[in-house]
Amino acid sequence: MARGVTAAQGFRAAGVPAGISAKPGKLDLALVVNDGPRFAAAGVLTRNKVKAAPVLWTEQVLTAGRLRAVVLNSGGANACTGPEGFQATHSTAERVAELLGCGAVEVAVCSTGLIGEQLPLPNVLSGVDKAAGELAATADGGSAVATAIMTTDTVSKQDAVTDPAGWTVGGTTKGAGMIAPSMATMLSVITTDAVLEQPALDAALHEAVRLSFDRLDIDGSMSTNDTVLLLSSGASGVEADPAEFTTALTRVCQDLAARMQADAEGVTKRITVRVTGAASEDDAVVVARTIARDSLVKTAIFGSDPNWGRIAAAAGYADAAVEPETLDVTINGVLLCRGAVVAGDRAAADLSGKDVLVEVGLGLGDGTAEIRTTDLSHAYVEENSAYSS
Amino acid sequence: MARGVTAAQGFRAAGVPAGISAKPGKLDLALVVNDGPRFAAAGVLTRNKVKAAPVLWTEQVLTAGRLRAVVLNSGGANACTGPEGFQATHSTAERVAELLGCGAVEVAVCSTGLIGEQLPLPNVLSGVDKAAGELAATADGGSAVATAIMTTDTVSKQDAVTDPAGWTVGGTTKGAGMIAPSMATMLSVITTDAVLEQPALDAALHEAVRLSFDRLDIDGSMSTNDTVLLLSSGASGVEADPAEFTTALTRVCQDLAARMQADAEGVTKRITVRVTGAASEDDAVVVARTIARDSLVKTAIFGSDPNWGRIAAAAGYADAAVEPETLDVTINGVLLCRGAVVAGDRAAADLSGKDVLVEVGLGLGDGTAEIRTTDLSHAYVEENSAYSS
Numbered sequence: 001m002a003r004g005v006t007a008a009q010g011f012r013a014a015g016v017p018a019g020i021s022a023k024p025g026k027l028d029l030a031l032v033v034n035d036g037p038r039f040a041a042a043g044v045l046t047r048n049k050v051k052a053a054p055v056l057w058t059e060q061v062l063t064a065g066r067l068r069a070v071v072l073n074s075g076g077a078n079a080c081t082g083p084e085g086f087q088a089t090h091s092t093a094e095r096v097a098e099l100l101g102c103g104a105v106e107v108a109v110c111s112t113g114l115i116g117e118q119l120p121l122p123n124v125l126s127g128v129d130k131a132a133g134e135l136a137a138t139a140d141g142g143s144a145v146a147t148a149i150m151t152t153d154t155v156s157k158q159d160a161v162t163d164p165a166g167w168t169v170g171g172t173t174k175g176a177g178m179i180a181p182s183m184a185t186m187l188s189v190i191t192t193d194a195v196l197e198q199p200a201l202d203a204a205l206h207e208a209v210r211l212s213f214d215r216l217d218i219d220g221s222m223s224t225n226d227t228v229l230l231l232s233s234g235a236s237g238v239e240a241d242p243a244e245f246t247t248a249l250t251r252v253c254q255d256l257a258a259r260m261q262a263d264a265e266g267v268t269k270r271i272t273v274r275v276t277g278a279a280s281e282d283d284a285v286v287v288a289r290t291i292a293r294d295s296l297v298k299t300a301i302f303g304s305d306p307n308w309g310r311i312a313a314a315a316g317y318a319d320a321a322v323e324p325e326t327l328d329v330t331i332n333g334v335l336l337c338r339g340a341v342v343a344g345d346r347a348a349a350d351l352s353g354k355d356v357l358v359e360v361g362l363g364l365g366d367g368t369a370e371i372r373t374t375d376l377s378h379a380y381v382e383e384n385s386a387y388s389s
Numbered sequence: 390m391a392r393g394v395t396a397a398q399g400f401r402a403a404g405v406p407a408g409i410s411a412k413p414g415k416l417d418l419a420l421v422v423n424d425g426p427r428f429a430a431a432g433v434l435t436r437n438k439v440k441a442a443p444v445l446w447t448e449q450v451l452t453a454g455r456l457r458a459v460v461l462n463s464g465g466a467n468a469c470t471g472p473e474g475f476q477a478t479h480s481t482a483e484r485v486a487e488l489l490g491c492g493a494v495e496v497a498v499c500s501t502g503l504i505g506e507q508l509p510l511p512n513v514l515s516g517v518d519k520a521a522g523e524l525a526a527t528a529d530g531g532s533a534v535a536t537a538i539m540t541t542d543t544v545s546k547q548d549a550v551t552d553p554a555g556w557t558v559g560g561t562t563k564g565a566g567m568i569a570p571s572m573a574t575m576l577s578v579i580t581t582d583a584v585l586e587q588p589a590l591d592a593a594l595h596e597a598v599r600l601s602f603d604r605l606d607i608d609g610s611m612s613t614n615d616t617v618l619l620l621s622s623g624a625s626g627v628e629a630d631p632a633e634f635t636t637a638l639t640r641v642c643q644d645l646a647a648r649m650q651a652d653a654e655g656v657t658k659r660i661t662v663r664v665t666g667a668a669s670e671d672d673a674v675v676v677a678r679t680i681a682r683d684s685l686v687k688t689a690i691f692g693s694d695p696n697w698g699r700i701a702a703a704a705g706y707a708d709a710a711v712e713p714e715t716l717d718v719t720i721n722g723v724l725l726c727r728g729a730v731v732a733g734d735r736a737a738a739d740l741s742g743k744d745v746l747v748e749v750g751l752g753l754g755d756g757t758a759e760i761r762t763t764d765l766s767h768a769y770v771e772e773n774s775a776y777s778s
Contacts, residue, residue, distance in 0.1 A: 048706045051713070080726060115698025307504075308504075316611075317438070337469060341470065
């Protein structure tokens with residue numbers, strides 16, 4: 001059974017090598033087509049004030065709440081490329097529209113790769129032609145999309161959930177670094193054949209993103225290109241309960257986020273920071289994110305060092321209510337700090353495995369949140385110091 | 390001529406090996422004594438909500454605006470050590486007070502090192518006795534203090550300025566990582582023989598710190614122990630103009646901050662991020678700090694890669710007014726991005742040297758600020774993954 005964008009009925013997809021990426025033969029252009037009968041769509045885009053051309057375009061087309069297709073490329077972000085870059089995005093959407101017999105305003109565009117270089121437009125357009133000729137409703141079609149959007153990802157990422165009522169939601173994502181609040185440098189396309197009105201789709205997507213991609217923070221950087229799109233074909237003919245749909249969509253997004261965490265640049269440890277007892281959920285998110293971003297915490301965990309003092313210090317400078325008197329830190333089940341005072345032998349916490357659970361109790365209220373992150377390793381430095389040149 | 394805490398008249402100092410540090414024979418306890426005739430003092434302490442015992446103590450004694458002495462130790466932060474840790478700080482101040490014949494409330498205490506371990510109090514107290522016996526008004530006394538407070542620092546750090554009017558301000562600092570807003574994991578003691586009222590001293594110190602230590606951001610982490618103290622003996626007998634004193638003090642603090650930047654953990658590049666044209670000075674600081682903290686910017690510069698797209702992206706997610714239309718990025722004098730659009734060949738920017746100047750023009754107003762930081766290197770990861778265990 002297909003797991004990605006072709007898991008739901010009513011979708012065809014393709015991924016082709018278009019010669020955009022510097023890597024010869026790499027699949028680097030993808031097309032996802034909604035064959036209907038319904039075309040409602042929703043999206044969540046980067047909050048970065050410097051937005052790539054495809055983000056500016058997609059922001060506009062999403063105002064109608066309706067999409068026939070999404071065209072995506074790796075090999076270039078088409079960000080900081082000015083009018084020429086925006087024209088390239090527009091031309092790409094127009095070519096897709098011509099081939100599908102729809103309007104360009106029904107075509108979203110996503111790009112990922114290096115900032116500040118123009119895309120090779122002739123290659124992009126001939127790639128669109130090629131992809132349109134290879135569209136398939138099969139698992140292969142979905143998998144080709146998942147592969148074509150990869151940049152520094154080492155594995156493609158797909159997931160799907162089928163509800164007993166008869167509808168399916170599935171999707172794909174890419175992203176391995178520069179992942180932060182608002183999902184930096186990630187692209188995700190999710191499809192469903194459930195019947196839902198556009199406002200319900202939109203609400204479900206925002207809730208699912210809030211509890212998944214927005215709770216993943218690899219390096220605190222936010223990209224110019226982040227895009228998550230949800231397309232619904234209604235092809236199952238089954239009307240979905242909005243709450244049940246939101247739950248299923250959240251599960252898919254959380255699974256995709258976990259795959260991004262596991263494949264993050266240079267990762268040697270998968271870290272979950274769980275904050276409980278915060279004065280509010282917002283405070284719990286702020287404290288967990290501050291710990292998850294702290295370079296000293298991340299390097300200590302890379303070194304398998306249960307240096308809880310750095311965790312307590314990070315909690316202490318978070319912009320949230322924190323009282324030393326009720327601040328507890330537990331690493332991999334071992335309570336090391338109670339009331340901001342040493343409470344155990346740090347050697348008792350075993351960090352030799354790949355998964356590390358950092359639990360911070362604030363003792364102030366009922367606010368709870370988890371942020372997933374990774375360690376800060378030599379490989380992270382290596383990969384990111386040699387990315388563009 | 391002495392450059393550190395004994396540069397000004399009226400001060401004696403010593404640094405001794407007290408057996409606090411794990412490194413045998415390392416100087417790890419320091420004492421700075423103000424012999425008057427005046428004793429006005431001011432301080433700036435960490436804003437971390439988790440404060441080390443010596444910070445809690447020093448916060449209290451500073452309320453009187455008067456200090457006879459400062460006792461400092463490396464080899465342990467005495468943070469997250471509970472009542473036992475606070476008692477150790479108190480006993481240390483009392484021992485100093487006994488030896489000098491003053492009150493314990495006239496003695497500030499500073500500690501630096503690993504969080505969450507009790508100090509070996511007998512060693513600290515016998516170290517105090519020893520240091521009191523070796524107090525000297527010479528350059529050697531000041532240098533011993535500079536050496537005794539080092540942790541992962543590779544060189545000691547001192548500076549002094551003498552005003553033609555006849556007064557001197559000089560000091561020392563330590564800190565090499567975990568340096569961020571509010572000067573994380575740094576200790577600094579500055580002395581002057583100028584005659585100034587306490588409120589003028591206090592105002593001068595806050596202004597100088599704002600423009601120096603607070604503009605240094607190595608890794609975004611804020612410590613439990615940050616302390617900057619300013620002691621005045623008035624021994625020159627010369628009344629200083631508050632504005633001139635503030636200028637001289639700022640110069641000393643900026644010099645000490647530059648030394649910390651140059652000696653930061655794992656540094657291979659010294660980076661200055663200069664933001665101009667911001668809507669306000671606060672906005673300029675926020676944008677410069679966001680760029681200075683961005684792991685992708687820091688790894689790119691480690692790789693000598695003028696990846697200006699990451700700089701533009703970081704400016705774009707800063708919590709400040711930023712308009713892509715007027716966003717320019719210049720690296721080492723080469724304009725690479727104008728109006729958030731590629732404007733030059735990145736290869737023209739030479740990053741092979743040790744100093745990198747990142748200039749970001751926002752085109753919105755007159756706000757200007759500089760933040761100093763360093764690259765994110767293999768050595769940073771190495772040093773911080775192996776610090777405590």
